[in-house]
Amino acid sequence: MTGPARLVDLRPGERALIRDLAGEVPLVQRLLEMGLTEDEEVEVVRFAPLGDPVEIQIRGYFLSLRKQEAAAILVEKI
């Protein structure tokens, strides 16, 4: 069991549980509103053709985030 990974380090198709959000308050609040709360399951779906942003699946819908924002999401792989 290693420490928390960053969501951005996951490969497409990999799933994880959200452990913490480490970023500035407005960003964290918006991510929370969009459903990225602690213990929620998240899957990295794909990266955009140019490598950024990343598409994730959360609570049954698809959301696109920049790697920079995805790096603020600390997860535990499952």
Add this chain to the structure above:
Amino acid sequence: MPGQSAVRTRRIALAGNPNTGKTTVFNMLTGFRARTGNYAGVTVERKAGGLKGAPEDQPVEIVDLPGTYSLSARSADEMVAADVLLGLREDEERPDLVLIVADASNLERNLFLATQVMECGVPCVLLLNMMDVAKENRLAIDATGLSDRLRVPVFPIVAAKGEGLDAVRDYLVRGSFEEAHSALVEFPEVFENAVTDLLRTIRESDCPETFARPFLARRALLETDGIAGKRLLDCGGEAVSTALSQSRKAIEESGQRIVSLEARVRYGFIKQALRDVVERPEERVETLSDRIDRILIHRVWGTLVFVTLMIIVFQAIYSWSAPFMDVIDGVFGFLGGRLAAVVSEGPLQSFLVDGVIAGVGGVVIFLPQILCLFLFISLLEDCGYMARAAFLMDRLLSRVGLSGRSFIPMLSSFACAIPGVMATRTIEDRRDRFTTMLIAPLMSCSARLPVYTLLIGAFIPERKVVGFIGLQGLTLFAMYLVGVVVAIPVALILKKTFFKGSTPALILELPPYRRPGIKVVIWRLWERAGAFLKRAGTIIFAVSIIVWAAAYYPRSASVREEIEQEYLFELAEAGPDELPAVEERMEREIEGAYLRQSILGRMGHVVEPLVRPLGWDWKIGMATIASFPAREVIVATLGIIYDVGSDADEESPDLREKLQNARHPDGTPVFTIPVALSIMVFFALCAQCAATLAVIKRETNSWRWPFFSFAYMTLLAWIGALLVYQISAAILS
């Protein structure tokens, strides 16, 4: 309140997340009859309409609130939605009922806003839209069960097909709404105590009675830098400010983090509420949307599809609309011919034929192309591809300091910069919003299209380059590219100077693909056509008349007499064969002299030294001046200018031919390929659109930015036209 005693209009607000089909619900309920306006003081569109089928003595008005993900308002759109629900807007009464539209296939996230709204103190109804998609995804939703859990009426609907809406309409007409419930989601005790404390302070403060609502106090506590807190501090002052920070401190000290409190509690409640109410398949089914996305945002295929799509759009605008344009051209040509035959020669005939018919006809002819462009934009937006385009383009846009969110305003600007500039409202970050607004008018809007098509049609040879792609279509594509290419350094410079700061976050939903509603698309096109024709009928019509008058007057008889005097000898000398030719030359010289000393002609001469290096003559210079109010006016102006200069009997209905036949005094053609290119590049980059400048003023709330836009774009346009003319002239000579 006036009228209240007689018939009270019931007021219904529509709230919901973006991409839930809220607008479709609105259109279906109102029967596509919306009145649009603006909320006072902010630049958010207010859309309202009467409920279709409501009895005359029981009118129901539906207001479509901006789509938001949460009530903690950050953008102007969200602020309006929150204010209306809080009852804080003076120009919008608090609604009697809120219809919350939720995407049934994505209930968890949709219920976040929904449960927030349900606590606002106004009766609520939940519409579960897109039940068909939910079924396809093998989600079984028990609407009655959900209604019990949320304690609001729930209606399952498929708005795009009109399914389930009759029940909603009946409910609205009946008007016996359930009571609003004040607290739905249970928050920790320490929070509830803080709410009570804060409410007491608000009641004792100078705030109006309406501010002492539990909902407002809750929002103020939960939102850091939110609108509710701001409103309270505005009226409550020091006392409320202290109470607010003390309450927050008490909550934090109990071990609850305020930042995550609401999301944690609310999503916890939603999970619980949906248990046994929504049944999901064991394994997530791969939806059609997933399969489409595997191609459309694939590394290789996605990019390929995107580029191909854009090329097809431009090719289509160019060739599909051609037959319709020919018909319009024919109609106006016929009208002009009839009028010329009926009205006797003189100022009135010139005014009607050269001023009115040529001016308005020259603009209306582009209606098919504008509709074609709006058709594509509408379809791409409604089917969900626009969000994918933002996803694909974000990396590129982030390199110039913008985000994928700027893509939609910019793409809209290809139709018209006005909706484009207005679409920047959805960009939360102020610096991003301003930068996007300032570069949006560089995108080639539909008003440039008349300029491009006219000049391309007249001067670029019709030749196939590859397959069905012709040289003309390619030139058009290049013109569209010019604005984009120039926008890149401009955005970079703006982000490095006026709008310094880090690249803001991108949090963008990729909604499932759906079939665009044909009715909605057609209705939107109808709206656009109306708006365009109204513009052609008003501004452009007025400008056409002013331009015609400025080109026709002053018209002193001495000009004619002087030239006739000069020709006396030549006319006497000419043999019978030469006589018509000499007379024609004289008439042309007279018309030219009239034009030269007209008001517009004098202005053209003033700017001539400036436009000479661009390969233009003073006539083009003056046409450009005349087109300050709107770019497409240049087409009408050129028509008028070259008509006034031509022989009265001559049958020359086609403006293209007129331009091709235009000659300098020395007999060389005025318009060559380099000149045509230089005019097109100038119009691609200039800010000749009073309406756009006015919208920028409104959106930035300052005259500084429209002036700035006009100055920098005109300078760029001049430099661009200079380079293109000099280089292409050197190559082609």
